[in-house]
Structures are given as C-alpha cells and as structure tokens.
Amino acid sequence: MTSFRREFPLPDTEWPPTREFWAAAARGELALPRCDACRRWRWYPDATCRFCGSASSTWTAVSGRARLFSWSVVRRAFIPQLAADVPYVAGLVAIEEDPAVRIVTRIVDCEPAVLRIDLPVRVVFRPLRFAGVRGEVTAPMFVPE
Amino acid sequence: MTADWGFPSDLDDVSGEVAIAGVGEADHTKASGRTTKQIGAQAIERALADAGLTPRDVDGIMHTPFDGQQFGADDYRAHFGTTHEMWTSTAGGGMVWAGSAPHEAALAIRAGKARTIVNVFSVAWATQRADMVGGPGEVHAAELFKQNLEVPFGWFPQPVYFATIARRHMHEYGTTPAQLGAIAVACRRHANRTPAAVLRDKPLTLEQYLASPTICDPFRKEDCCLISDGGGAYVMTSVERARDLRRPVIEVAGVGVGNSRTRTYWAQQGDFTATPQVFAAPGAFRMAGLSPADVDVLACYDPFTIVSLMQIEDMGFCKKGEGGPFVEGTTLHFDGGRIPYNTHGGMLSHAYVLGIAHVVEVVRQLRGEAAAQVKDAEIGVYGGYTGPQASTLILRRR
Numbered sequence: 001m002t003s004f005r006r007e008f009p010l011p012d013t014e015w016p017p018t019r020e021f022w023a024a025a026a027r028g029e030l031a032l033p034r035c036d037a038c039r040r041w042r043w044y045p046d047a048t049c050r051f052c053g054s055a056s057s058t059w060t061a062v063s064g065r066a067r068l069f070s071w072s073v074v075r076r077a078f079i080p081q082l083a084a085d086v087p088y089v090a091g092l093v094a095i096e097e098d099p100a101v102r103i104v105t106r107i108v109d110c111e112p113a114v115l116r117i118d119l120p121v122r123v124v125f126r127p128l129r130f131a132g133v134r135g136e137v138t139a140p141m142f143v144p145e
Numbered sequence: 146m147t148a149d150w151g152f153p154s155d156l157d158d159v160s161g162e163v164a165i166a167g168v169g170e171a172d173h174t175k176a177s178g179r180t181t182k183q184i185g186a187q188a189i190e191r192a193l194a195d196a197g198l199t200p201r202d203v204d205g206i207m208h209t210p211f212d213g214q215q216f217g218a219d220d221y222r223a224h225f226g227t228t229h230e231m232w233t234s235t236a237g238g239g240m241v242w243a244g245s246a247p248h249e250a251a252l253a254i255r256a257g258k259a260r261t262i263v264n265v266f267s268v269a270w271a272t273q274r275a276d277m278v279g280g281p282g283e284v285h286a287a288e289l290f291k292q293n294l295e296v297p298f299g300w301f302p303q304p305v306y307f308a309t310i311a312r313r314h315m316h317e318y319g320t321t322p323a324q325l326g327a328i329a330v331a332c333r334r335h336a337n338r339t340p341a342a343v344l345r346d347k348p349l350t351l352e353q354y355l356a357s358p359t360i361c362d363p364f365r366k367e368d369c370c371l372i373s374d375g376g377g378a379y380v381m382t383s384v385e386r387a388r389d390l391r392r393p394v395i396e397v398a399g400v401g402v403g404n405s406r407t408r409t410y411w412a413q414q415g416d417f418t419a420t421p422q423v424f425a426a427p428g429a430f431r432m433a434g435l436s437p438a439d440v441d442v443l444a445c446y447d448p449f450t451i452v453s454l455m456q457i458e459d460m461g462f463c464k465k466g467e468g469g470p471f472v473e474g475t476t477l478h479f480d481g482g483r484i485p486y487n488t489h490g491g492m493l494s495h496a497y498v499l500g501i502a503h504v505v506e507v508v509r510q511l512r513g514e515a516a517a518q519v520k521d522a523e524i525g526v527y528g529g530y531t532g533p534q535a536s537t538l539i540l541r542r543r
Contacts, residue, residue: 004286009301011293018293044290044410070316070417072308074299076360078282082299090300091309092412102412104300117316128297139297 009081009130010137017045020059022137030064030123030140032101033057041101064123066093066142069102073112081130087112093121093142106141120145150415153424154402159251160432164387164396165379165540166261167196168505173343173375173496176271181376184267185216186224188378188501192263196380197391200225203380205259207237207246209266211284216265232259239266239499240446241402244529244536248400250381260382266501267376274372281372281448281497290410303448306411308364311451314418315363320469322363325450326354328486329367329493331477332447336490338479339516343371344494368450370492377501379508384543393512398524399433399539401425408533420452421535422459422528429537430461435524437461440539442510442519443484444503445528447491456528457486460537479517485510488517503527504538511542 005012013022024031033042037054048055071091077083089107094100107115108126121142129136169191171184185208193200200221208215215238216224218231232253237246246264253259270281282302285291295301300309314320333349336342349367357365387394403424407413416423430436437460445456454468462484463471477486489495489506496502507525509515522542529536 008286008292009296011297015289015293017290021294044294044413050406070309070313072305072312072361072364073359074305074308074361075358078302078304085299088299090298090305092300100415104295104298104412106298117313137297141298 007133007135009079010128010133010135013137024059024061025125025138025140028125029061031059031061034060041098043101062095062097065096066103066121066123067099068107068115068117068119068121069094070117071107071115081133084131089115103140107143108141109143114144148423150407151403151405151421151424153428154404156248156400156402156428157252158432159248159400160398160434161384161396163247163251163254163381164384164394164543165247165508166382166387166390166392167192167198167380168508169193169195169378170341170502170505171267171376173341173373173498173502174271175343175373176274177374178272179269179374181212181214181267181269182216182220184269184374184376185265185378186220188267188376189216189221189263189265192378192380195392198261198380201227201229203231203261203263204229205232205234205250205253205262207234207250207262207264209238209240209242210235211238216267232262237264239501241529241531241534241536243500243504244527244538245400245402247381247397247538251397254383260386262381263378264381265376265378266499268498269374270497271372271374285409288409295412300412304364304369305361307449307451308361310411310418311363311449314451314455317418318466318469320454323351323355324469324473325363325368325454326351327472327474328450328453328477329354332487332491332493335479335488335517336494339489339495342490342495343373344490364449367493370448371494371497373496373498375496375498375502377498377505379504394543395508395511395540396543397538398435398541399429399431399537401427401429401432401537403535405533411532418455419465420455420459420530421533422456422530422537425535426460426537429539433539433541435539440484440524440526441522442488442507442525443486443528444491444507444526445487446500446503446530447487447493450493452530453486453491456530456535460526460528479519485519488515488519500527500529507540511540
C-alpha cells in the first residue's frame with residue numbers, strides 16, 4: 001500500500017520537477033519549461049526533451065490565454081478530500097502558445113452550461129484547499145474570457 | 146491527426162505455435178474478505194481441471210508485478226504441494242498483458258524454457274477499497290507528475306480522465322450519450338445470461354441508462370466498470386501438445402502491442418480520443434493473416450464505455466469516429482449482432498478482473514460453451530489496454 005503525504009491532494013511545491021510551476025503560480029504567473037535547444041514546450045517537465053533529447057530547459061511565463069480542450073463536471077467526490085468541492089469543473093486547456101500543450105486545471109466562476117469546446121479562457125490564480133487537509137497552495141485556474 | 150504519438154512493439158511471429166488448453170475463473174464477487182492469492186489459486190485450480198492437467202504438469206507461471214500480491218511460483222508450489230522448477234515471468238497477468246502473455250509464452254516454449262505455462266491474474270479490490278484512495282486509483286495518485294499536476298485540480302481518478310476523453314470524442318465525432326449507453330446495455334444483457342457475472346440479476350435498459358444522473362458528466366454510473374474481487378487463469382502449451390489434451394485446440398493466431406509516447410499521461414496524448422490499439426491491432430491481424438471482418442466475437446478491456454468505443458474504432462471494426470453510430474441498436478449483441486462484444490458482460494457488468502476473464506470468455510466462445518454463445522464462432526479477439534499500451538490477441542479454433 002502506497003503511503004501518501006499528509007497534505008495530499010495538495011501539490012508538493014518542493015518537488016523539483018514541478019517546483020517552478022507552483023512558485024510561478026504563487027507570483028501570479030503561469031510558467032512552463034521550454035526546451036533551450038528546439039524551443040518546444042516540455043510538458044510534462046521530463047528531464048529530457050521528447051522531441052530533441054536535450055536536457056536543458058528554461059521555465060518561461062506564458063500569456064495565460066488558452067482554449068478549453070475538454071472537461072467534466074464532477075458531481076461525485078471520488079476521494080473524501082474533495083467532498084466540499086463537488087460539483088466542480090475539472091478539465092484541460094490548450095495554451096495559446098502551442099495548442100498541443102494541455103494544462104490540467106479547474107474552470108471557475110461560471111455556470112457549466114456556458115462551457116463549450118474551444119471556448120477562450122484566461123488564467124486566474126486561486127487557492128487550493130481540501131476538506132480535512134491543512135494548508136493551501138495558489139494554483140492557476142481558468143475563467144471564460 | 147498524424148499517427149506519430151505512438152508506435153507498435155516489434156514482436157516475433159508466433160502464429161500457430163501455442164494454444165490455450167485450459168481456462169478458469171475464480172468466483173467473481175463484491176467485497177468477499179478473500180485475498181488476492183486465494184482468488185488466484187482458485188482460478189488456477191479451475192484452469193487445470195478444465196485442461197485435464199495435474200499441478201505438476203505446469204512448469205511455467207506468468208503474472209503481473211504491479212500489486213505485489215499476485216500468485217507466483219512459490220505460492221503455486223506451496224498451494225499444490227510440489228517442489229518442481231518453474232519458469233516465471235512478470236510479463237503476464239491482466240490488462241494489456243492478458244493479451245500479450247501468449248507471445249511471451251510462445252517464445253519461452255520455443256526456447257525450451259517451459260512446456261506448459263499458466264497465466265494468472267486476480268484482485269481483491271472490492272475488499273480493499275475502504276482505503277483512502279484504494280484499488281485502481283492509487284497507482285495514479287502515487288505517480289508524481291499526476292500527484293503534482295493533475296490530482297490537485299480534481300482531475301482524478303480514472304472516471305474523470307475518461308469522462309473528459311468522452312466529451313472530446315463527442316465534440317470531434319458527434320458521439321452521443323445514447324451511443325455510449327448502447328454499449329452498457331449490450332454488456333448488461335450479456336451479463337444477465339452469464340451465471341458468473343456480478344450483475345447477472347440486474348437488467349438495464351437504454352431508458353434507465355439515460356434517466357440516471359451523471360456522476361462526472363458525460364458519464365453515468367453505468368459507463369464505469371465495477372470494483373470486484375475475482376480473477377482468472379489460462380493454460381498455454383504448444384499447439385502440438387494441445388492436440389493430445391482433452392479440450393478443443395484454440396490457437397494463438399496473432400498478437401500485437403501498441404504504445405503511447407506520452408505513457409500514462411492521457412492529458413498530453415497526441416490523439417486524445419484514440420488508444421494505442423491503432424498501433425497494436427494491425428500487427429496482430431497481419432501475423433494472423435486475418436482482418437477485422439473475419440472476427441466472430443470481440444472482447445475488449447472496458448473500464449469505461451468510451452474505452453470500448455475507441456478500441457472498436459482503433460482496431461478497425463469501423464472507421465475512426467463512426468463508433469457511435471456503429472454500436473447503436475444490437476450491433477454488439479451475441480445473438481445476431483454484427484460484432485458480438487463482451488459476451489460475458491465485460492468489466493462493466495461481469496466483473497472488474499482487468500481483462501483476464503475476457504480471454505477466458507473468448508476461449509469459451511470458440512469452444513461453443515459460453516453462456517451467451519455466438520453461433521459458430523471460430524475467430525475471437527481480445528483487446529487489452531492499460532493507457533500507455535494496448536494489445537490485440539487473435540484466437541482461432543482449430
């Protein structure tokens with residue numbers, strides 16, 4: 001049986017591969033690693049580029065503009081920590097800089113009825129908090145433009 | 146969409162080398178208090194009895210490494226009271242491996258490492274689900290990119306992943322909830338005829354499906370698989386030796402394996418609404434010298450209705466994107482449907498034993514002894530799936 005951090009499902013903001021993602025969010029920026037060799041976005045942040053093999057990359061801020069790629073309105077809390085959150089909209093947005101790069105996120109501040117595929121959305125920064133879990137982490141979420 | 150998001154595994158041609166000579170299922174139940182190993186032992190006992198073999202006749206065992214509780218060679222010897230040497234492999238078990246294990250077994254038998262090999266898989270996830278994450282979600286929650294980039298947003302566990310995929314499929318191809326429902330209804334109808342199915346006594350109509358609430362839209366509960374205690378096993382040997390055994394010879398005609406370059410990160414998969422069956426099925430059909438039009442009965446790993454729909458498309462039973470209209474009505478039904486599908490009920494309605502029971506069912510269909518028997522079935526296919534990989538196993542009655 002795997003043991004999980006006490007803060008689960010909050011992200012581990014110190015885990016090196018995604019530390020800069022959460023540090024940027026805390027500053028109010030959406031940043032992703034970009035390959036220094038081929039300039040492609042390296043998402044998820046693997047140690048090497050899956051296009052050119054380079055190990056070198058730089059965390060780079062993006063515009064925060066994206067389009068809704070797909071989503072689900074989650075009505076059942078599959079884990080108890082999400083009991084206070086349902087219903088919520090979890091989904092993927094394709095960033096303006098490269099639509100092949102999809103960020104997993106929440107869509108907030110809107111009725112699910114307005115959502116449609118390719119809806120223009122923009123980033124906002126909101127705290128993640130979970131039932132029975134101490135602490136919070138600022139995360140990039142998206143709202144309709 | 147260019148097909149550069151994945152690739153086929155390079156497999157040896159093993160067509161016609163090995164046969165499945167015995168099959169067995171453990172009891173499939175809701176939470177039962179049994180252990181994974183107890184369930185595995187029961188499945189093997191039944192597979193040996195079916196094949197007419199003694200425990201000493203089996204000199205190879207295959208299982209999956211992934212939960213650390215699978216029934217292995219030491220368990221086998223302890224349970225059956227033998228001391229004999231056994232070739233072992235962790236390239237077996239359920240999911241994608243329920244379909245690819247016969248390739249690995251064929252190579253071992255060809256190399257003289259074993260003569261008769263059992264592949265086994267069992268789970269006690271219904272009993273274990275009381276844990277915090279528990280069962281099938283845990284492996285994803287423990288993966289660190291998922292844990293730090295997906296789970297915090299509530300994009301977790303599998304029902305949420307595949308609901309998101311289903312919505313995108315609906316957008317790209319016009320697939321409807323009623324079409325997904327047709328898959329759930331066909332599987333339930335088959336389970337209702339299958340005494341070993343967990344949901345044998347629960348009918349499901351399309352009207353009931355559509356009237357039920359969504360749990361993570363567009364999914365309803367009936368789009369999602371069960372959580373079960375159960376398992377299965379099948380015994381493989383050379384086609385030559387299988388002819389001397391008591392059961393009809395069901396040979397392995399073709400095997401294919403496909404891979405996704407983005408591994409288990411569905412969010413990043415190049416073609417979001419496809420499965421690596423795109424890369425697995427062509428090689429298997431080439432090895433077998435057959436095409437999807439030759440197939441009499443199909444069983445696919447079906448954690449969700451959309452995974453059935455995508456595999457049916459990706460294996461070539463209809464064109465990509467036409468799966469929705471294709472599965473409407475009685476296409477998937479055992480009695481006269483165009484491609485009888487998951488004729489035991491699948492993971493939606495039979496048991497969530499991760500595909501091992503699907504292979505058992507296909508073998509029974511080809512022998513003519515299934516509960517929802519397809520008339521004159523000679524060629525059967527199992528589609529295995531894990532996400533990062535898919536497998537196609539083509540079986541033929543000889």
